[in-house]
Amino acid sequence: xxxxxxxxxxxxxxxxxxxxxxxxxxxxxxxxxxxxxxxxxxxxxxxxxxxxxxxxxxxxxxxxxxxxxxxxxxxxxxxxxxxxxxxxxxxxxxxxxxxxxxxxxxxxxxxxxxxxxxxxxxxxxxxxxxxxxxxxxxxxxxxxxxxxxxxxxxxxxxxxxxxxxxxxxxxxxxxxxxxxxxxxxxxxxxxxxxxxxxxxxxxxxxxxxxxxxxxxxxxxxxxxxxxxxxxxxxxxxxxxxxxxxxxxxxxxxxxxxxx
Amino acid sequence: xxxxxxxxxxxxxxxxxxxxxxxxxxxxxxxxxxxxxxxxxxxxxxxxxxxxxxxxxxxxxxxxxxxxxxxxxxxxxxxxxxxxxxxxxxxxxxxxxxxxxxxxxxxxxxxxxxxxxxxxxxxxxxxxxxxxxxxxxxxxxxxxxxxxxxxxxxxxxxxxxxxxxxxxxxxxxxxxxxxxxxxxxxxxxxxxxxxxxxxxxxxxxxxxxxxxxxxxxxxxxxxxxxxxxxxxxxxxxxxxxxxxxxxxxxxxxxxxxxx
DNA sequence: CGCCTTATTGAAACCGTTCAACGATTGTGG
DNA sequence: CCACAATCGTTGAACGGTTTCAATAAGGCG
Numbered sequence: 091x092x093x094x095x096x097x098x099x100x101x102x103x104x105x106x107x108x109x110x111x112x113x114x115x116x117x118x119x120x121x122x123x124x125x126x127x128x129x130x131x132x133x134x135x136x137x138x139x140x141x142x143x144x145x146x147x148x149x150x151x152x153x154x155x156x157x158x159x160x161x162x163x164x165x166x167x168x169x170x171x172x173x174x175x176x177x178x179x180x181x182x183x184x185x186x187x188x189x190x191x192x193x194x195x196x197x198x199x200x201x202x203x204x205x206x207x208x209x210x211x212x213x214x215x216x217x218x219x220x221x222x223x224x225x226x227x228x229x230x231x232x233x234x235x236x237x238x239x240x241x242x243x244x245x246x247x248x249x250x251x252x253x254x255x256x257x258x259x260x261x262x263x264x265x266x267x268x269x270x271x272x273x274x275x276x277x278x279x280x281x282x283x284x285x286x287x288x289x290x291x292x293x294x295x296x297x298x299x300x301x302x303x304x305x306x307x308x309x310x311x312x313x314x315x316x317x318x319x320x321x322x323x324x325x326x327x328x329x330x331x332x333x334x335x336x337x338x339x340x341x342x343x344x345x346x347x348x349x
Numbered sequence: 350x351x352x353x354x355x356x357x358x359x360x361x362x363x364x365x366x367x368x369x370x371x372x373x374x375x376x377x378x379x380x381x382x383x384x385x386x387x388x389x390x391x392x393x394x395x396x397x398x399x400x401x402x403x404x405x406x407x408x409x410x411x412x413x414x415x416x417x418x419x420x421x422x423x424x425x426x427x428x429x430x431x432x433x434x435x436x437x438x439x440x441x442x443x444x445x446x447x448x449x450x451x452x453x454x455x456x457x458x459x460x461x462x463x464x465x466x467x468x469x470x471x472x473x474x475x476x477x478x479x480x481x482x483x484x485x486x487x488x489x490x491x492x493x494x495x496x497x498x499x500x501x502x503x504x505x506x507x508x509x510x511x512x513x514x515x516x517x518x519x520x521x522x523x524x525x526x527x528x529x530x531x532x533x534x535x536x537x538x539x540x541x542x543x544x545x546x547x548x549x550x551x552x553x554x555x556x557x558x559x560x561x562x563x564x565x566x567x568x569x570x571x572x573x574x575x576x577x578x579x580x581x582x583x584x585x586x587x588x589x590x591x592x593x594x595x596x597x598x599x600x601x602x603x604x605x606x607x608x
Numbered sequence: 609c610g611c612c613t614t615a616t617t618g619a620a621a622c623c624g625t626t627c628a629a630c631g632a633t634t635g636t637g638g
Numbered sequence: 639c640c641a642c643a644a645t646c647g648t649t650g651a652a653c654g655g656t657t658t659c660a661a662t663a664a665g666g667c668g
Contacts (some may be wrong), residue, residue, distance in 0.1 A: 107403075141522035172506075174506060174509070174513065176608075180514040180515075180608070182509055182510040182513040182514045184506035184510065187507070190664095196495075197496065200501065200521055202503055202506075203506065212583040213639060220589075229491065232488065232491060233491060235495060236456070236491060239499055239502060240456070240457065242502055243501055245432060245503060246509065247431075247443035248505065249509060250505065250508060251433040251434075251435065251443065253513045253544045254441040254566070255435060255441045257624095258623075260435075273482065285601065299645075299646065299647085300648095303641055308512065308514060309624075309625090310624075310625060311647080312608065312625075312648080313623090313624055313625075314647095315647065316624090316648085317649075318648095319649090329440070334631090339354025348436050349435075383637060387631085478610070516656095558613090558614065559615060559616095560614080568656080568657090569657060570615080570616095571615095571617085571657075573615095574616055574617080575616085575656095577615095578616075578617095590665095591614080
């Protein structure tokens with residue numbers, strides 16, 4: 091549930107050399123992200139042994155609030171959201187889950203929030219019991235989980251500033267910036283190579299609907315729309331299609347986002 | 350930095366018997382709260398040996414964002430806030446720190462947020478290096494820290510729902526409810542005993558200014574004021590003085606807060 | 609007592625929402 | 639393959655909750 095304040099590149103740690111890694115991991119696009127980035131080769135072998143790939147399609151529920159948790163997972167591709175709702179149905183996305191992120195809280199018997207896929211997703215899943223057993227025997231691994239949880243807290247606090255104090259325009263700009271900073275994990279599918287994505291103005295995929303953006307930013311769909319077109323008219327971004335944007339000048343976007 | 354969704358009573362775990370505890374801990378009002386509630390007697394001895402009491406007065410800075418962290422601490426009395434700000438000075442309180450809470454993130458070299466005392470405070474502080482050394486040698490303790498961090502995440506997400514989706518009235522009601530649920534840790538100072546606090550309508554101390562409430566709720570001082578008087582006029586609460594409120598019917602307040 | 613901070617109240621302005629209509633896109637069944 | 643429905647995105651106009659600005663009251667501390 092990391093939401094990525096820095097370009098993901100900064101998180102990549104080459105702790106695992108490709109020698110002696112499981113086949114599946116060697117070719118995994120997320121090998122250098124999130125939890126996996128911190129795994130030693132033996133740990134990776136252990137996790138791989140019990141991992142199985144899971145697929146979810148857009149709109150499918152991955153977890154239901156209050157239900158028992160049966161597995162944890164790393165996101166390989168796609169995007170999900172964790173939701174909290176008021177009694178009368180207003181809802182707020184409290185966590186964006188993107189490629190490289192981990193689902194979900196460890197050591198929590200029942201899911202604290204519902205998790206729903208916002209696009210088709212591929213997960214690398216681990217049975218809960220066996221995962222926890224490994225962690226319990228590996229204090230250093232647990233230390234890394236603690237670090238990840240504290241990172242999540244940072245992101246959550248950053249988002250509280252956004253929700254409580256930023257204007258609609260700043261909110262939308264901040265969100266686009268967040269996507270930009272994590273973009274190399276989910277560049278626009280129709281781009282052939284990453285190099286293409288970084289040549290000229292960045293083209294960044296928006297893996298969700300305007301409605302989901304609104305629920306993440308504490309706004310309405312209409313306001314998100316208006317701010318998007320406003321940013322476009324002011325030349326901050328361009329919108330080639332509904333699920334992409336390009337940004338000719340990231341610094342300009344950063345100014346608009348106030349971060 | 351727990352913000353307490355449940356009555357604190359629920360968190361009290363009697364893992365430590367009073368036999369063989371350090372004098373200081375035996376008489377500490379926060380012995381059964383937060384981190385200390387989870388400590389074994391030997392652990393408590395260890396922590397006590399390096400603890401020293403620290404006092405801060407209202408308005409004093411406990412941590413400055415980005416500065417190196419030199420100590421961790423449990424809050425014995427008083428209240429503090431952690432703040433995030435936009436470039437142009439709008440600020441958002443992202444964490445309330447009340448008696449029983451822990452300051453701050455463990456294992457973070459530099460403070461991620463500034464922390465400022467909102468009232469006079471008494472802390473039970475531990476030098477950073479020695480604290481971390483103990484934790485590193487005690488995986489089970491680290492596990493408990495992880496659990497506390499995940500609790501904090503829960504609270505943060507609850508607050509994101511409030512900031513993003515609740516009305517001003519619901520925000521204020523939610524905040525008062527939060528105080529009520531943690532009130533037995535900081536009942537109104539002029540009340541002689543806890544029994545008195547729970548006899549008749551609850552009287553609950555508000556350990557901060559309206560301005561701080563506003564910064565926590567993503568509102569302005571004026572709006573907080575108006576909602577407080579509105580709740581008073583509607584008989585949900587009473588306001589004997591600026592830093593207290595009473596609530597004749599907690600369920601009514603819960604309805605107003607939508608939680 | 610007088611100064612300074614904090615709290616309260618009122619009136620006007622404004623930002624984002626609500627309501628409504630329409631266009632674009634996607635998917636489905638005839 | 640097209641017609642149709644359903645969902646999603648966009649734009650406009652009116653409304654309203656919260657903020658802003660301003661003035662006053664209350665509280666705390668020397």
